[in-house]
Amino acid sequence: MNMTLSIALEYIRNRKRQALLSIFGVMLGVAFFIAIAGMMRGMHDYFIEKLIDVVPHVKIMDEFRTPPSQPIYQNYPDSLIDLRGIKPKEELRGIRGAKKIITKLYTRDDIRISPVLEGQAFLRYGGKDIASRLIGIDPKMERNTSNLARDITHGSLDRLLTNSNGIILGKGLANKLAIQLGAKLSVISPVGVIKKMKLVGLFDSGVPEVDAATSYAMLKKVQILQGKEDVINQINIRMNNIDAAPALAETLEKNYQYRAESWQESFANLFEIFMLENMIMYSTVAAILLVAGFGIYNIISTTVNEKKHDIAILKSIGFSERDVRHIFLYQGIIVGIMGTILGWVLGAILVELLAMLDFSFEGDVQAPVEFNDGFPMYRSIWLYIGGGIMAIISSSISAYLPARKAAALYPVDIIRGAA
Amino acid sequence: MPYPAVELKNVTRTLTEEVIPITLVKDINCTINKGEFVAITGPSGSGKSSLMYLIGLLDSPTNGQIFIDGTDTSLASKEAKEKMRLEKIGFVFQFHFLLMEFTAIDNVMLPMRKLGKLSHKEMKERAEMLLGHFGLKNAAWKKPNQLSGGERQRVAIARAMANDPLIILADEPTGNLDTKNADIVFNLFEKLVKEENKTVITITHEPYLAKRAERQINIVDGRIA
Numbered sequence: 001m002n003m004t005l006s007i008a009l010e011y012i013r014n015r016k017r018q019a020l021l022s023i024f025g026v027m028l029g030v031a032f033f034i035a036i037a038g039m040m041r042g043m044h045d046y047f048i049e050k051l052i053d054v055v056p057h058v059k060i061m062d063e064f065r066t067p068p069s070q071p072i073y074q075n076y077p078d079s080l081i082d083l084r085g086i087k088p089k090e091e092l093r094g095i096r097g098a099k100k101i102i103t104k105l106y107t108r109d110d111i112r113i114s115p116v117l118e119g120q121a122f123l124r125y126g127g128k129d130i131a132s133r134l135i136g137i138d139p140k141m142e143r144n145t146s147n148l149a150r151d152i153t154h155g156s157l158d159r160l161l162t163n164s165n166g167i168i169l170g171k172g173l174a175n176k177l178a179i180q181l182g183a184k185l186s187v188i189s190p191v192g193v194i195k196k197m198k199l200v201g202l203f204d205s206g207v208p209e210v211d212a213a214t215s216y217a218m219l220k221k222v223q224i225l226q227g228k229e230d231v232i233n234q235i236n237i238r239m240n241n242i243d244a245a246p247a248l249a250e251t252l253e254k255n256y257q258y259r260a261e262s263w264q265e266s267f268a269n270l271f272e273i274f275m276l277e278n279m280i281m282y283s284t285v286a287a288i289l290l291v292a293g294f295g296i297y298n299i300i301s302t303t304v305n306e307k308k309h310d311i312a313i314l315k316s317i318g319f320s321e322r323d324v325r326h327i328f329l330y331q332g333i334i335v336g337i338m339g340t341i342l343g344w345v346l347g348a349i350l351v352e353l354l355a356m357l358d359f360s361f362e363g364d365v366q367a368p369v370e371f372n373d374g375f376p377m378y379r380s381i382w383l384y385i386g387g388g389i390m391a392i393i394s395s396s397i398s399a400y401l402p403a404r405k406a407a408a409l410y411p412v413d414i415i416r417g418a419a
Numbered sequence: 420m421p422y423p424a425v426e427l428k429n430v431t432r433t434l435t436e437e438v439i440p441i442t443l444v445k446d447i448n449c450t451i452n453k454g455e456f457v458a459i460t461g462p463s464g465s466g467k468s469s470l471m472y473l474i475g476l477l478d479s480p481t482n483g484q485i486f487i488d489g490t491d492t493s494l495a496s497k498e499a500k501e502k503m504r505l506e507k508i509g510f511v512f513q514f515h516f517l518l519m520e521f522t523a524i525d526n527v528m529l530p531m532r533k534l535g536k537l538s539h540k541e542m543k544e545r546a547e548m549l550l551g552h553f554g555l556k557n558a559a560w561k562k563p564n565q566l567s568g569g570e571r572q573r574v575a576i577a578r579a580m581a582n583d584p585l586i587i588l589a590d591e592p593t594g595n596l597d598t599k600n601a602d603i604v605f606n607l608f609e610k611l612v613k614e615e616n617k618t619v620i621t622i623t624h625e626p627y628l629a630k631r632a633e634r635q636i637n638i639v640d641g642r643i644a
Contacts, residue, residue: 003532011522202485298614313516317578318505320498412472415512415590 007310008330011303019335022386025292026339026391027346033285033331033387034347039354041282041378044274047058051270052116052263054147054205056114057245057406060252060260062095066200094231095258101235111239111248114138116403125177125185125217132215134187136222148216150205154181155201160218166200168331172212174202187217189265191227200203203346289390292339293398296332301402304328312404312414325400331400336392343391344384351377421452423486424586424618425474430483432469443469445641447483451620454583455610459622467612467622468590468640474620475508475588476500480603488585496603505534508581509587510580511621513594514573523574524559530581550578553607569600576607580617587611589621593628605631 063094072081095101098115105113114137121134139160142150149157153171160166167187169179179185179199197217223229239245239295245262252260263269304311311324357378369377432444443468443629447535448469451457459467461512473485476492485492488507492500509530517526527546531537537545550559553573572592579587587608593601605628611617623629637644 003529007518007520010518014520055535097615309514310518313510313512314529316475316504316510318501318503320501323533398424412477415477415514416468416473419517 004215005328005330007327008334011307011327013158015299018295018302022295022299022335022395023339023342024393025170025295026289026336027050027342028290029285029292030343030387030391030396031346031350032288032342033281033390034383035345035354036281036284037383037386038347038351038378039375040277041380042376044277045183045377045378047270048267049054051244051267054207055266056145057239057242057263058237058249058252058260060095060101060235060237060256060258063259064234064257065253065259073212082311091227092231094228094233094344095235095256097256098232098235101256104183105237108279110241111139111237112144113238114236115219116142116234116236117219117226117228117232118234119222119226119228120190121215121225122188123173123177123185124188125179125183128177129188130173131137131213133213134189134217134222136219136226137216138219142213142216145236147205149279151161151203152201152207153204155199157201160216161379163198163200164218164221165195165197166217167197168201168203169199170211170214172208173215174199176212177411184354185290187225189225189227191410193225193227194220195225213279214293217281268410284349285387285390289394292391293394296335296395296398297401299335300331302404302408303331304402307406308409308414308417311409312411315409315411315413321407322401324409325403327407328403329396329399332395332403333392336395338393339395340388341385347384347387421451423455424455424488424545424619425449425451425461426484426486427474428486429556430473430480430485432466432471432473432478433481436457436483437518442606442641444473444480447641449643450634451618453618454606454616454617456631457618457620457634458635459638460624460626460631460635461627461638461644465638467638468585470638471588471590471620474586475510476504488644499605502517504573505530507585508584509576509581509584511572511579511587511589513574513591514561515568515575516577517574519563522560522562523555523570525530527561527575527581528576530578534582546577547580549580551576553577554603567600569603572596572604573607576604580611584617586618586620588627589619591624593623593625599627601625 017333070083072083094117102113102115105111112128115134119134121132137148139157143157152168155168157168160168166184169177177185181199181202184196184198187197200385209352219232223231237248239248242263249260249265254260314324316351355374357375409412427449430444430447432443433440447470448548461467471476473480474487476487478483487503492503495503515522516534518529521529524543524546526555527549528542530624531542547556547559550556553576555570555573555577558566558570558574563574563622566574572595572635576592590609593604596604608616608619608621609631612619621632629635
């Protein structure tokens with residue numbers, strides 16, 4: 001065995017109790033990192049999985065990221081122009097050339113699309129007027145891009161096809177209206193069109209805010225209601241490979257100019273919260289490892305003081321400063337490695353214990369949170385590797401400081417003191 | 420023909436970092452030949468130990484030159500001095516300075532392991548041979564705290580001999596020993612000089628021990644008296 005390493009091992013063996021305490025400190029740091037990071041990451045992944053289950057992966061909207069500039073600015077780019085009294089044109093909003101886009105995207109195998117017209121409408125029933133987000137859909141295409149068909153609790157999505165005046169309401173919305181399946185209600189659009197429609201289905205998406213305001217009807221009917229014949233204002237896209245969403249959104253936006261938003265962009269703020277949570281977790285783990293580092297620093301400083309005679313004789317024999325530094329540095333690394341191994345074991349146990357927890361709460365994101373099958377833990381070898389690396393680096397630094405001091409000791413001073 | 424193992428030329432060591440500079444060793448000129456047994460004597464604080472640390476390359480002179488085995492050490496790098504200490508010099512101090520965690524044989528093997536010229540088996544054999552030579556055959560596998568003071572000091576001498584050095588430097592090796600054990604240590608030194616042609620330089624306070632050396636160098640106030 002390496003000579004400096006064998007000396008380091010003997011020194012540790014001689015201070016078992018203190019070494020054990022330091023090892024425990026490192027162990028806790030590593031174990032908590034694996035458990036907490038596994039929990040956080042597991043929850044984040046769970047949320048994302050739920051989210052992308054309910055939202056379109058990419059949506060093309062009838063708006064532009066930056067409004068086109070006035071023609072005069074385009075013609076005289078370098079001139080100083082004062083343009084006053086600009087009035088927006090009253091135009092029919094919607095995605096122009098939507099048919100072309102849909103036909104083109106429809107042929108792709110890796111994505112499924114659904115054109116919708118979304119707008120506001122009042123629902124009147126029994127003297128109650130309630131505002132709703134009315135979404136015009138093509139049931140056959142919608143089935144492939146959302147969970148609406150699955151979420152319908154009463155009636156069915158297909159009844160929209162058989163009953164062209166049918167409407168599907170969210171559970172909460174139906175409750176507010178106090179309406180029963182099969183009843184007829186009035187739908188009033190902002191442009192003043194009134195239509196009698198029949199309630200053919202109820203859905204429960206699990207998100208109360210959505211259920212209390214959303215309604216679905218045939219695309220054609222909604223276009224008539226809103227006075228926007230043949231117009232759609234959003235194309236929802238679902239993909240097989242969700243990670244490709246930002247790239248697809250970018251291409252679509254480049255090709256058609258309309259704002260195309262990936263799910264990653266839609267939930268950017270959620271990812272920021274996740275990032276913040278990660279920062280909190282990392283600082284907690286860093287604090288634990290810092291405390292463990294103090295322990296290591298303490299034990300090695302004490303050893304250096306106690307072993308001054310050994311340092312003196314080793315140096316007078318011809319050991320270099322590097323050898324002496326290694327003896328003490330190795331002690332820290334040994335503590336770090338042992339703590340890491342124990343931390344891995346404890347971490348794995350903690351992960352499995354946490355995974356057994358059952359609880360549920362109502363999430364304020366667009367998905368209900370129910371952990372009936374235990375907590376969704378993230379398990380990855382990288383957490384173990386990352387925890388180990390952090391632990392060994394922090395113990396090496398803690399050991400390096402006293403080790404450097406030991407290496408710099410001047411043997412003559414020690415020998416004189418001992419004599 | 421005498422071959423100089425240690426040569427000192429105008430060696431002076433001054434502690435300049437002190438407020439008032441203290442001169443430990445002043446203008447020493449002397450040659451110690453291979454196979455000589457030299458005792459350095461002198462009152463406390465006269466600079467004996469400082470001289471020994473200079474010869475042992477643990478300290479560097481402020482002025483002058485020290486030649487070890489013909490090499491001018493004033494020009495040597497730190498690494499070169501470490502190598503010289505490892506190969507050519509063996510130290511014995513008043514305090515045994517054994518590593519308490521290791522057995523006697525492991526302590527003796529330490530310098531050999533640092534030098535790394537022998538196989539593990541050869542090191543072990545040499546260490547056993549040295550310990551046996553010094554009457555410590557049964558002590559080889561004991562740890563220092565299981566040994567008597569005299570035995571510890573003999574282990575320390577065996578360690579000093581580990582790499583078959585040219586020079587043994589002993590700084591009051593008998594200071595903590597009774598007369599019986601002190602005699603044993605000096606017998607060993609005589610044996611090393613006679614049988615193995617080693618150069619032994621030892622500091623001692625005891626006149627009767629100093630007389631056993633072939634030559635006495637008396638240091639007073641940092642100078643050879």
